[in-house]
Amino acid sequence: MFIVDCGWPADDDADDMYADIGKQQQQRRPNGKLLQNPRDVLGTINWARVDFILISNYEQMRLLPYITEYTEFSGPVYATEPTKVYGKCVLEEALYVAQGALRDDTAGSSTRMLAQRGLLYSSRDIVAAMEKITDVRHNEMISPVPFVQVYTRSSGYCIGAGNWTVEYKGHRTAFISTSTFVSCLHPQEWDISILREAQALVFCDAVDPAPSSVGSSEIGDEGAWQSAHVSQLLNQLCSTAISTLKQRGRVLLVGEPYGVTQDIVQLVSENIVALNLPQPQFVFVSPIAEHTLQYGNIMGEWLCESKHALLYLPEYPFSDKELRKKGHLHFVSSLADLATKNLPQGNWFVVVPPSDTETLNHFVRQWQQDAQRCSSADMASGTGMAKFSVLIHDDDTARAQRLVNRLSVGPEITYVPVARRFTFHSIEQCLAAAERAHHVLVPSHVYARLETKAGRYEFRMFEFSHLQATTVDLDTDRHLPLDIQSEMTRRVREGGKQHALVEGKLSLSAGRIRLECLDEDAAPGEPAAEAAKSKTEIGSRYNLATTGSANTPSLTQRDLARWTPEKLADELNGVGLKASVVSAAAGSRAVRVVVPGGSATIHLDNEWLVDCSSSSAHWTVMTSLRQVLKAA
Incomplete structure (x- = not known):
């Protein structure tokens, strides 16, 4: 498990975002996205399981000092020498601006609140984080963990910027961070070989330009x-x-x-x-x-x-x-x-x-x-x-x-917008040069523009949103985790054959690969397809009283009255989730769980119900919940 880039958007429009400081948690960005606190987002990750971190350019280091100094992460961090020295400058400037806003007597309350949110680290934390970065050069092969090889190629965006390729057992996955084809600027030019070598491409960053009405030199189209x-x-x-x-x-x-x-x-x-x-x-x-x-x-x-x-x-x-x-x-x-x-x-x-x-x-x-x-x-x-x-x-x-x-x-x-970052036009050019790609992941706003053209390519194209888990159907040449191999072995033994066909969805969530079989949790008389649909539906409500399986009895067979929200939250925290009791109206009992890729609310009234914000949250919460109930 590894992290590519530790950036965070700079909040430079405090007055627009904080119209009412008392309602800070309900404020949204001008683009409609919910304003999130970086500490809350980082708190959903089990940093003890993260093996290493890859930094693409100096703009992607905003959260690094907090991660290295205030979480359980203890692995190596890799970046080029210019990324390290420029990144330190960027962090020092952000800290200087935030501290200046706190010292300014004339600053408004909204600006002070924003500055307080931006103080994730001190100058001493910056120095300590820089000491933990290992310098690498373009095309230099490194092995952060056994059987894994990593190298970077120039992205053309800024001095020292690179795109990372992670190779495991001959399979290469390329992470295309902030990149540009422009060759008239001072950084080292884009290296196209990264597209020709990888079986999977992940485009981490792309600008979504819109018609502009700014200034005298308007370029609206x-x-x-x-x-x-x-x-x-x-x-x-x-x-x-x-x-x-x-x-x-x-x-x-x-x-x-x-x-x-x-x-x-x-x-x-x-x-x-x-x-x-x-x-x-x-x-x-x-x-x-x-x-x-x-x-x-x-x-x-x-x-x-x-x-x-x-x-x-x-x-x-x-x-x-x-x-x-x-x-x-x-x-x-x-x-x-x-x-x-x-x-x-x-x-x-x-x-x-x-x-x-x-x-x-x-x-x-x-x-x-x-x-x-x-x-x-x-x-x-x-x-x-x-x-x-x-x-x-x-x-x-x-x-x-x-x-x-x-x-x-x-x-x-x-x-005059100097277009340096990739747009969907640039990504379309990249896809034409992807000779070995089997899977491509692009940001949601790019996928919306390329969806009609996806059929022209031989690979599978998927969309993703940052801070959300993504489900991908993987080819059979992938190496399967032990739990999935055990499931296949069980099917072989039950059928008395040399091979078995297992149908289902392979999901990537919270650093794990899971197999959801179509018929595993189907209720009596319920078609397998309908069961799979209910499991993958985003934002679905799952009734635990009627969805027991052979391995997990339904909750109607248990004494539900002895479970309190406080007890359930403690048990879920004990298995590694981030659970808390929901403060609700009198008589209502509920527990909220936050996981990477979403959240879920478990209602303990009469029949237990689980409201999930995403399919990945559903799989993570349901697995842990069954583990807790089975051990009780």
Whole structure:
């Protein structure tokens, strides 16, 4: 059992999500999904059974310090060297922002609540977690546990990013994390060999673009901005910035101090020199910007071929060293730190992370006031600052729209979504190159668009949602667990034959493979197909008083009155589940169980009923419940 990636979405829109702090548990995200606490989600996993963790890129480490320091996980963690060093920077920045929100006297209660939720670890926990990471290189074969081999191939997304392949007894499963086909950016290019080697593909991440109404450079049709080459989009952002700087204006780039931001700063700086224009003052407002830019220069072997070749001249792949040498590059950790610095006047090119809304609002508000006070005489004399531009390049259009709504800048915003992550179009191209694949798992929003085309491929395609268990029909060439082999042996002996046919569903849930036979729990006179349908139906209500089997007597044969919710919850907790008594109306007795992939409510009134939120929750809860009742 292993974990691929430990990411968690950054909650950068606190005011939208927490309209009423008293109803925090009932709040939902703007996209309609329930807002969950990461501690609650991590609490549903039996970390003592997790053998190892694989990290794909530095954006997928948000929960790692909590896992390594506050759970029972004790296995190895694997990541590339850039993923480790950049991931530490990302964790430190998140911690800095959360602690700053708690210290800020002017912060609202919703922002403080969100910051408190984000404090999963301390700076000491970050250092301890980094020490437990084993560095690996692309194509390096490692064996975290016996009979299992693991290696990573470049995903093209960012410096050091990779896609993991796990091989067990000759069967390879590839996990395609955040990836891109783009070849004009600075990270090492996408390695397509991962698609040709694996029998099973799992696409862990894909953006779901929607038509956008953001800014003056609207690209509303998804196909249009997907077909546009990323280099053209970067040139468009660069042209807007240079046009503003030509008119003695100022530019605000909303982006993290790594990734595509490095390419945009490089393009602007080079074009300013080529056009013989005055070099602006590049100001990064971030506590980690200085380190991340330096890492880009010293990790040249992880860069694309064109920048990697510069190392042999030798030259620095990025322009930040030259800018720093000439005094045009400045770093400030926060808005408060900026007020204490004496920076040169003139044209500014400011880079601010999207999570730092306080700094973004400050610059927009200040520059709008400067533009209103600027007279024609000031502009003629070259001392006025009337023009400014805000550049946004996030390829998540919904997130970009929420940011624009908070800034309220108007036509000064130029939004060009630089499409770096996979969309369903990119995944469709990957499927055409999957030569050996038998099974493919894709996110639900991707499956909805590819469902009509799934019949063109020879493999089976399934959909999944994160934090939910997925049921997959496996081929017979898979190695079956001992409990399933025992079932097949029993069938052989009963029939007195050399072989036996076992019909049913193989389910992957909570790290286990289970076999649900069609006729195992069928009530007398109930067709086997109907029994199987009731077992796999999502959100079904299961009556335990009428569904006994040969191995488990029905509950009508037991003394139900002696069972209390408190006693049942203790027994279920004793077998490894997370059970609690439901606080309900007088006379109602119920126990709630939370398991990986869903939850269930056991009603103890008269006849016992079990309400399950998913089929995987049903299998896990029913198995444990029968175990408890059999031992009683």
